Amino acid sequence: MSEVVFTVDAILFDMDGTLVDSTAGVVGAWETFKESYPDIDVSEILSCEHWLSLYLVAKLPTSSATKSSIAWIGSSRFKREAQRFEEAIVTSSTKNGRRGIVMLPGTEEIINEIKPYLTLPSPKWAICTSATRIYATAALKSAKIPQPDVLVVAEDVKQGKPYPDPYLLGASQCGVDPSKCVVFEDAPSGVRSGRAAGCKTIGLLTSHSREQMEAAEPDILVKDLSKVSVKVKETGDLEITVSAD
Numbered sequence: 001m002s003e004v005v006f007t008v009d010a011i012l013f014d015m016d017g018t019l020v021d022s023t024a025g026v027v028g029a030w031e032t033f034k035e036s037y038p039d040i041d042v043s044e045i046l047s048c049e050h051w052l053s054l055y056l057v058a059k060l061p062t063s064s065a066t067k068s069s070i071a072w073i074g075s076s077r078f079k080r081e082a083q084r085f086e087e088a089i090v091t092s093s094t095k096n097g098r099r100g101i102v103m104l105p106g107t108e109e110i111i112n113e114i115k116p117y118l119t120l121p122s123p124k125w126a127i128c129t130s131a132t133r134i135y136a137t138a139a140l141k142s143a144k145i146p147q148p149d150v151l152v153v154a155e156d157v158k159q160g161k162p163y164p165d166p167y168l169l170g171a172s173q174c175g176v177d178p179s180k181c182v183v184f185e186d187a188p189s190g191v192r193s194g195r196a197a198g199c200k201t202i203g204l205l206t207s208h209s210r211e212q213m214e215a216a217e218p219d220i221l222v223k224d225l226s227k228v229s230v231k232v233k234e235t236g237d238l239e240i241t242v243s244a245d
Contacts, residue, residue, distance in 0.1 A: 004220060004244050007237040009180040011114070011230070012170045012199065015129035015136060017186030017207040018225070019111075020143040022101045028092025029085050086135035090142060101142040104206060106225025111145060113230050114238070118148035121175065124238055126150035128170040128183075130160050130190075150174055162192035167199055182240055184225065188216035202228070202242065220244055 016022050027042070034040045093100045103111075117124035126148050129136050133153040140147050150173040157165040171178040183194030186204045194201040195217065203218030204225065213221055220242050222228065231239040 002244055004242045005239065006182075006200070007233070007239050008182045008200065009176040009237065010123070010171065010174045011125040011238060011240075012167050012174075012181050012183045012194070013125065013127050014183070014185045014187070014190050015127050015131060015139065017104075018184050018190075018204055019104060019107045019127070019145060020101055020139055021104050021206075022089060022093065022139055024098035025089035025091075025093030025101055025139075028095055028098060029088035032088045032092055033085060083132070083134065086132055087138075089135060090138045093142065101139050103143050103145065104224055106228060107145070110225055110228065110230045113232065115146055117232065118146060120149045120173075123148055123150050123174050124232070124236075126152065126170040126174050128152040128166040130154055130166070160193075161187070162189040162196065164193055164196035164198075167194050167197035171197065171199070184228075185218070188212050191216035191218045194218075 013019055030040065030042045030045055034042060090101065092098070114125050127136070127140075127150070129152070131139070131153060133151070133155060136151060136153050137147060150170055152166050152170045152173070154160060157163075157169060159165045167181070167183055168178060171181050174181075178198040181197075181199045183190070183197070183199045183201045184204065185191045185194055185201060186206045187208060191201050191203050191213065201218040201220075203213045203216065203221040205213060205221065205223050210221070222242060222244060227243045229241045231241070233239050
């Protein structure tokens, strides 16, 4: 094992699978929706990369029973149901003994170090997520993670991950050059988004296989944030130390 040390002006975090584990709520939300749409195949959905969101249904094969059972996708009803789904993630996350939406390993230590540096005009960290603002805000509150002033959500960009837009916007709102940022991501599409934005990328093996993550070509790949430490230097830079395998 070796250590990699570098400095950046800002950290851009993904949320689900990076800072928090919302699996309990997501599974609960899909089970809730199956009551309304019996043909939904929960196991098929949970095998997809973006199983967090109802929006993933649009990407399922045309022959999918799940997709055909939600024939209203794209209609005005879809937006309403998508909001209901994300609300269900939060409300169902603690039902039937589920553990709720919780911080992933290493998150608490890093957040404690950078907690004071989340406000405009010069924040040192941001969250750039594919979730909606309603859900992201609720999930952060549930996991007891402070909400930074720069919170880039699905509604803020025309093209989400793997396009660079979320991380370009996050860097811009932090007032820093993307090349001076590091992105932490658990999904291949998120790593590709960070790379396309010109950021250094650190992939986490919290939700996808090593093979899937390696294919996205992050600069560094580690188990989770417990392999990372962050120190705010007197100069204001953030010193990142990664215990790489």
